[in-house]
Amino acid sequence: MNCEVIAVGTELLLGQIVDTNSSYIGEQLALAGIDSHFQTKVGDNAARMKSSVELALSRSDAVILCGGLGPTQDDITRNVIADVMGVELETRQDLVDKISAMFSQRGRQMPQNNLLQAQIPVGGEPIPVQPGTAPGLCCPIGDKVIYAVPGVPWEMTKMIDEFVLPDLRERAGITSVIASRVLRTWGASESGLAETLADEIVRLDETGEATIAFLASGIEGLKVRITAKAASQAEVDAKLAAEEAQVRSIIGDDLIFGIDDDTMETVVVDLCRQQGLKLGAAESLTGGLIGQRITAHPGVSDVFQGSIVSYADSVKAQVLDTGDAAAISDEGAKAMAIGAAKALGADCTVAVTGVAGPAPAGGYKPGTVFMATYVDGVAETLMVEWPFDRKRTREFTTITVLNQLRKRLMARSV
Amino acid sequence: MNCEVIAVGTELLLGQIVDTNSSYIGEQLALAGIDSHFQTKVGDNAARMKSSVELALSRSDAVILCGGLGPTQDDITRNVIADVMGVELETRQDLVDKISAMFSQRGRQMPQNNLLQAQIPVGGEPIPVQPGTAPGLCCPIGDKVIYAVPGVPWEMTKMIDEFVLPDLRERAGITSVIASRVLRTWGASESGLAETLADEIVRLDETGEATIAFLASGIEGLKVRITAKAASQAEVDAKLAAEEAQVRSIIGDDLIFGIDDDTMETVVVDLCRQQGLKLGAAESLTGGLIGQRITAHPGVSDVFQGSIVSYADSVKAQVLDTGDAAAISDEGAKAMAIGAAKALGADCTVAVTGVAGPAPAGGYKPGTVFMATYVDGVAETLMVEWPFDRKRTREFTTITVLNQLRKRLMARSV
Numbered sequence: 001m002n003c004e005v006i007a008v009g010t011e012l013l014l015g016q017i018v019d020t021n022s023s024y025i026g027e028q029l030a031l032a033g034i035d036s037h038f039q040t041k042v043g044d045n046a047a048r049m050k051s052s053v054e055l056a057l058s059r060s061d062a063v064i065l066c067g068g069l070g071p072t073q074d075d076i077t078r079n080v081i082a083d084v085m086g087v088e089l090e091t092r093q094d095l096v097d098k099i100s101a102m103f104s105q106r107g108r109q110m111p112q113n114n115l116l117q118a119q120i121p122v123g124g125e126p127i128p129v130q131p132g133t134a135p136g137l138c139c140p141i142g143d144k145v146i147y148a149v150p151g152v153p154w155e156m157t158k159m160i161d162e163f164v165l166p167d168l169r170e171r172a173g174i175t176s177v178i179a180s181r182v183l184r185t186w187g188a189s190e191s192g193l194a195e196t197l198a199d200e201i202v203r204l205d206e207t208g209e210a211t212i213a214f215l216a217s218g219i220e221g222l223k224v225r226i227t228a229k230a231a232s233q234a235e236v237d238a239k240l241a242a243e244e245a246q247v248r249s250i251i252g253d254d255l256i257f258g259i260d261d262d263t264m265e266t267v268v269v270d271l272c273r274q275q276g277l278k279l280g281a282a283e284s285l286t287g288g289l290i291g292q293r294i295t296a297h298p299g300v301s302d303v304f305q306g307s308i309v310s311y312a313d314s315v316k317a318q319v320l321d322t323g324d325a326a327a328i329s330d331e332g333a334k335a336m337a338i339g340a341a342k343a344l345g346a347d348c349t350v351a352v353t354g355v356a357g358p359a360p361a362g363g364y365k366p367g368t369v370f371m372a373t374y375v376d377g378v379a380e381t382l383m384v385e386w387p388f389d390r391k392r393t394r395e396f397t398t399i400t401v402l403n404q405l406r407k408r409l410m411a412r413s414v
Numbered sequence: 415m416n417c418e419v420i421a422v423g424t425e426l427l428l429g430q431i432v433d434t435n436s437s438y439i440g441e442q443l444a445l446a447g448i449d450s451h452f453q454t455k456v457g458d459n460a461a462r463m464k465s466s467v468e469l470a471l472s473r474s475d476a477v478i479l480c481g482g483l484g485p486t487q488d489d490i491t492r493n494v495i496a497d498v499m500g501v502e503l504e505t506r507q508d509l510v511d512k513i514s515a516m517f518s519q520r521g522r523q524m525p526q527n528n529l530l531q532a533q534i535p536v537g538g539e540p541i542p543v544q545p546g547t548a549p550g551l552c553c554p555i556g557d558k559v560i561y562a563v564p565g566v567p568w569e570m571t572k573m574i575d576e577f578v579l580p581d582l583r584e585r586a587g588i589t590s591v592i593a594s595r596v597l598r599t600w601g602a603s604e605s606g607l608a609e610t611l612a613d614e615i616v617r618l619d620e621t622g623e624a625t626i627a628f629l630a631s632g633i634e635g636l637k638v639r640i641t642a643k644a645a646s647q648a649e650v651d652a653k654l655a656a657e658e659a660q661v662r663s664i665i666g667d668d669l670i671f672g673i674d675d676d677t678m679e680t681v682v683v684d685l686c687r688q689q690g691l692k693l694g695a696a697e698s699l700t701g702g703l704i705g706q707r708i709t710a711h712p713g714v715s716d717v718f719q720g721s722i723v724s725y726a727d728s729v730k731a732q733v734l735d736t737g738d739a740a741a742i743s744d745e746g747a748k749a750m751a752i753g754a755a756k757a758l759g760a761d762c763t764v765a766v767t768g769v770a771g772p773a774p775a776g777g778y779k780p781g782t783v784f785m786a787t788y789v790d791g792v793a794e795t796l797m798v799e800w801p802f803d804r805k806r807t808r809e810f811t812t813i814t815v816l817n818q819l820r821k822r823l824m825a826r827s828v
Contacts, residue, residue, distance in 0.1 A: 012437070012440075012453075013440045013444075013450050013451070013452075013453060014440055014441060014444045015436075015437035015438060015439070015440040015441030015442075015444070016441070016627075016629055017437075018432060018433075018434050018437045019432075019433065019436075019437070020432050022429075022433075022455070023426070023429035023431075023432045023433070024429060025429070026426075026427050026428055026429040027428060027429030027430070028429075030427075030428045030429070036427050037427070037456070037457060037459070037462055038427075038454060038455070038456055038462065038466070039426075039427060039454070039455040040452060040453070040454050040455075041436070041452070041453040041454075042451070042452055043451060045451070048451055048452070052452070055469070213430075215430055278726075281723075283702070283705075286706070286709075287702075287705045287706050287708065287709025287710070287721075288697070288701075288702030288703065288704065288705025288706035288707075288708075288709065288721055288723065289702065289706040290702065291697070291701045291702025291705075291706075291723040291725070292700070292701050292702035292703040292705075292706045293702075294701065294702075295700075295701025295702065295723075295725060295770075296701070296804075296805070296808075298770070298771065298772055298773065298804060299773075300725075301725055301726065304725050304726070305725060305726040305728070305729055306722070306723040306724045306725040306726055306729040306733075307701075307702055307721075307723035307725075308720070308722060308723070308733070309695075309702065309705040309709075309720040309721035309722070309723065310720045311705070311709060311714075311715055311718050311719060311720040311721075312692075312715065312718070312719040312720055312758070312759070314719070314759050315719055315720040315757075315758050315759070318757075318759070319720075319722075319733065319757055319758070343729075343732075343733055344726070344729055344733070345726070345728050345729070345732070356709075356712070357712065358712055359712065359713075390710075390712060391710070394710075
């Protein structure tokens with residue numbers, strides 16, 4: 001079974017919107033065990049949409065059209081599918097009722113245009129999962145199938161996850177369960193991890209127990225994804241647990257800061273919460289990025305006190321009381337960490353100073369960074385020379401200094 | 415003249431990397447006056463790449479292949495193009511010399527693999543612009559043309575801008591110059607601006623003097639792009655200047671914070687620099703986002719003092735000396751702005767507090783935000799109830815409070 005993705009919208013061709021929908025669908029198809037060999041972007045043009053759908057049907061078993069299900073004149077995905085199927089559109093009263101109910105729930109009257117969304121090619125069915133006003137479509141054509149989902153990401157993902165993927169797997173006769181677990185790591189390079197795991201990857205190739213893939217994800221760290229397939233959820237869970245244990249025993253727990261949706265920030269905040277510690281930061285080089293990352297997650301205010309963004313040396317001296325320590329130095333980072341704990345009333349802190357670039361500063365080349373962590377009255381430091389641009393220097397510094405604190409908190413809780 | 419884009423790489427189909435290259439190329443083609451009706455993603459598979467290229471050549475005048483020019487076994491774009499052309503690959507000694515010189519400049523020896531990059535289909539030519547080790551290709555086939563550029567974004571953009579677009583325009587006989595100017599706005603909705611400019615857009619449709627497009631860009635504001643075409647650069651510049659003046663007269667200068675690559679942060683920093691003012695911030699709701707945005711730009715340290723991220727109420731009280739003011743209130747924001755000026759030694763500040771969500775807090779629903787600006791000893795406040803999620807609430811608050819300060823600084827400089 002293979003399935004193509006066609007993203008519909010002139011704005012995609014014009015580069016006004018980046019097509020992240022196809023990437024999401026491609027990733028989910030791969031995880032569901034379904035091949036996807038081509039993905040196409042096409043504008044809101046009936047003839048070109050039709051030729052794209054016909055081509056896709058000629059070389060694949062299924063096609064997912066994404067976009068063009070809105071209520072305006074531009075939205076012609078319904079019409080094109082009917083044309084390809086050689087049928088008419090019919091207005092479905094159940095959809096009219098559903099859509100108008102959505103409007104009345106919001107205290108609004110349904111514009112006449114939205115009636116277009118209740119039209120379905122004869123022989124097709126609306127996708128029963130419908131998060132917004134646009135119904136998705138599931139249209140069999142011969143022994144193949146065309147799906148249409150809205151271009152709005154949260155509507156698209158829900159329909160793909162809850163209807164399209166299970167439906168495709170059923171059509172493909174895939175009864176096995178495929179699942180994956182992501183080990184979130186920091187501290188080793190992709191090639192380094194691949195080398196460490198080389199024998200295990202060969203072993204998995206031979207046994208087929210699971211697969212391992214690496215994904216470098218910047219400030220989110222380096223992800224190691226374990227994927228396994230089995231007859232039942234219980235079996236696949238057992239396989240994943242076994243392989244996770246295997247990978248942990250090879251690369252060591254130290255590198256792994258979390259799994260799946262964990263982030264370095266949430267892991268550090270959780271450790272602080274468990275240990276009854278208040279967290280703070282002092283940022284020069286990162287300019288607020290550490291605080292911004294931590295507070296991007298809701299519910300951290302019981303742990304996170306705040307951050308002193310001390311961009312000017314005078315702020316380091318006056319708010320953080322860094323005294324004689326040079327602004328860009330090991331001693332400077334240490335003094336910032338201690339000063340932040342005091343100013344913010346925090347039990348543990350991270351602090352960073354350095355040269356983000358592109359120009360050198362304080363006698364150091366761009367990428368030179370001094371970091372400090374502070375807990376239990378002790379400040380520890382780390383110096384790194386990143387070979388990166390300004391943005392990556394700031395991002396890599398953020399995850400690295402939080403990882404330093406994580407390791408200290410882990411050691412503390414043993 | 416129309417031109418398709420084919421992005422090559424299995425990692426694109428698997429969703430491990432989002433294809434931003436095609437979006438960039440699509441945007442540049444549109445700006446250069448060249449239509450692009452289809453964009454395709456295909457994996458590193460010779461047969462499927464070949465069928466994609468042949469299909470593209472059958473319906474378009476030109477094809478840009480992006481990716482697959484590296485030195486590994488997976489990189490087969492060269493081979494596929496030679497196959498489509500029905501020719502062999504030949505090793506070009508000038509490219510061997512160029513690539514090995516690049517390695518020796520970095521003090522490294524060229525791996526044998528990189529010799530593959532010196533191979534060119536007979537009848538094709540390397541693209542003379544070559545920022546990295548991978549040469550691009552320009553391969554005529556009949557009266558059509560295939561270009562190949564690397565998937566590395568900075569190499570791709572340079573080749574597209576400096577060679578592919580001019581070459582395509584020459585082939586298309588386009589001698590006119592197309593250019594655009596982006597007016598960066600904040601304070602009006604897309605539909606609101608479209609309505610205000612409706613008559614002007616109709617007038618432009620009739621006269622063809624220029625076109626106007628809107629692009630909502632989150633924390634970057636709402637962009638209004640004016641595009642014009644003329645016989646020479648001087649003429650197109652004049653047209654853009656005339657239309658910019660026209661648009662400014664209709665929507666008012668107040669909404670327009672900058673042009674092209676300006677950002678709200680750089681505009682505020684520049685105003686502060688011109689007026690000899692030191693800038694600071696106090697952030698609760700945004701958690702460091704304001705500081706992070708300002709310091710994302712190099713060279714702001716002569717103006718930006720820092721930010722006090724006062725997530726805990728105790729930090730508001732102790733570092734910002736907010737006294738009895740409620741943490742989430744108009745008075746609270748005002749006290750934060752004044753306190754930040756004092757703590758940071760800043761002449762002007764912005765401050766934000768509120769409820770980022772998803773849960774309500776302090777008796778306010780999510781999205782409720784209190785902002786303050788402080789300059790010349792006077793704090794002014796603004797309250798907004800955003801209908802957004804946590805992320806957008808924080809982003810829209812950041813650009814809004816900086817815009818408030820911008821307007822005050824503008825008024826001050828008159």
